[in-house]
Amino acid sequence: MSSETKEVVEVPAQSLSCRICATEHPLDVIGTCSKCFGPLDPVYDWDALRATVTRERIAAGPASIWRYADLLPVAAPAEARLAPGLTPLVPAPRLADEIGVRELWLKLDTANPTHSFKDRVVAVAARKAQEAGLGTLSCSSTGNLAGAVAARAAAEGMSAAVFVPADLEPEKLAAAAVYGPTIYAVDGTYDHCSRLSVELSFELDWGFVNVNLRSYYAEGSKTLAYEVAEQLDWTLPDVVAIPIASGALYHKVGQGFGELLGLGLVEGTRPRLVGGQAEGCDPVARAFRDGRPVQPVRPETIARSLAIGNPADGDFAVATARETGGAIHTVPEDEVGENMALLASTTGVFGETATGVTLGALRAAVADGDVDPRSRVVLLVTGDGLKTPQAVAHTFAPVHIDADADAFVDGVLAA
Ligand SMILES: Cc1ncc(COP(=O)(O)O)c(C=O)c1O
């Protein structure tokens, strides 16, 4: 990459700091700490930000994640194409009654351009790729990320190359392929795709959003915490229910709430974070339960978007669960589709398998007493059920009838 193609931009972050050994690194395209291979987080000048970031300044910003650009490690794009974020937060009173909590809200990240929360993380990573003069966006993906990367590249006029397991759901494949990326279907699991993309990141001049751009990518998830607080008129919910694959979303949402408290934009304490994993791939939930570090598993689950057997941020997610008084639950495979159907039939929202897992975890947390029934709860709907329709195929049966009005009224309805 030539230095001429790099943009010179002012960004709020100052450096990257290793989450393990605290070594500082410049704001470069590097995935991990050069000393210990730990993850790197952007560092901000919180004293300066406390003086400048106000509720009013945020409210005056764009209707997207870029209203929080002061708290992100990249500059907002001059022309925000297909900007994600500021997705609806809607009340779900019938589902609240059904599961036994006082107040329940759904955060509809299905409203993002490619129908999942991954548009947030990719928008931030792509911005960094542009600042660094990288022309190709890439990722390893369980499906949603591939779509988000491919669409972002299409919107920005970049190239895209994505690595997915060869047996990806056909709906997820089509929902990525249509944007014109090169799709590499890898014989193996997500974890094979991930290892391959880490190796390739040392060889190729590409922006791998969840490898060498991971520090920027992961920060995009904080915007979910910011939006929930802002949409609740700058108050905090008691509980937030979140699906876990790599653990980055869960960990960064916890970080985001902590930042709002530190900035004085909200009062109180961080919400309890309830995490969910499906039984066939629950390394983080197991580590939480057993009180030991995450041990990789081989995924075998209907919740394909959460099928990461070796989760990069798993131990950090467990730490976040403990710090916030939350919990991480394992949801039985056969409850995933049932929960998708329950959500849809009580709220009108069709979330994907990850959401079936999230609702299952919330119900388990209520049953276990981790969540007080008087709580105000937010459930993150991170992906769209239309990408995983097979998971609910067993939950309905159309009534077959003749096209005959009399027979319908006298026979079918009267029966
Ligand atoms: C719909 C959906 N929800 C949640 C997640 C979990 O995200 P993370 O890997 O940050 O834990 C994913 C990851 O692919 C996803 O696709």
Ligand SMILES: [Zn+2]
């Ligand atoms: Zn380190």
